[in-house]
Amino acid sequence: MLLVQFKNSAGERAVGLLEQAGIRVIEGYKTTYALAQAAIRGGKSLAALADASAGGAIVDPSTVTWLPPLDHEDSAHCYVTGTGLTHLGSADARDAMHKKIGGDVESLSDSMKMFRLGVEGGKPAAGAAGAQPEWFYKGDGSIVAASGQALRMPDFALDGGEEPEIAGLYVIGDDGQPYRVGFAIGNEFSDHVTERQNYLYLAHSKLRSCGVGPALLVGELPGHVEGVSRVYGKDGKLRWEKPFVSGEQNMSHTIANLEHHHFKYGLFKRPGDVHIHFFGTATLSFADGISVEPGEIFEIEAPVFGPALRNPLAVVETSYAKVKPL
Structure with missing residues (x-):
């Protein structure tokens, strides 16, 4: 459905x-x-x-x-968050990644240590808590763009690149119980140049718009999901295209484990709130040397989610306000 x-x-x-x-x-x-x-x-x-x-x-x-497939009338009551280093990628990428994370753990970068934790403990037995994943905050409901709307990049950003991902969409019940409404295709959209300067800039790089929808898949997520991520130039011609895979068969964590480590915080179980939680990706045009320009269009498509998600890139002027002491 x-x-x-x-x-x-x-x-x-x-x-x-x-x-x-x-x-x-x-x-x-x-x-x-x-x-x-x-x-x-x-x-x-x-x-x-x-x-x-x-x-x-x-x-x-x-x-x-x-419109986005799920929203809240008060955008402050919609959390947009995500988790990374969760996907294994293609068979070649998996083989390369396993070679990178092998050997002495102390010789690995923090990112590879985190990825290794997921590979070793991200899929625990049912009912048990597994390895804690990387986690980040993106914003509230005001940053969510529906298909057809622009992804608004601030003028101080160094990059605006797509991240084709599946997102879980949730509503918190009156008793504080999280309920998964369903899943949607999304463009998590980040500033990869800023992140690459220093990994501690990850938090800054994630405070950007995102695209979600148009459709919400009700029910369980298939274990294997195939899709295609594309970038179209201002002339409408295809500039870049690459397939991607998701679903638990292609991930180092179970969906249940990612949900556990998000909703274990009481802050995220406030009755009436909406949550949009991205599950990660392994495919980026940025990794292929692509720099997307304003006016170009991102398209993310996966048949199980129906219509493609399409968002043009736009740059918006930043309004700086000097803080006034009271």
């Missing part, structure tokens, strides 16, 4: 099921958030409630404006 949020031709919000015939509008709910809260409070599965609430109205996807 694929859920989408959108604005129709009249500018009205709606949520619906993405099917071959088009978008089947869900009646009685204007947002995925409202639908999820109703499922939680009613003790129903999201899929069952969505299917039962879907009416006969069909909307042509080409006539809508996409």
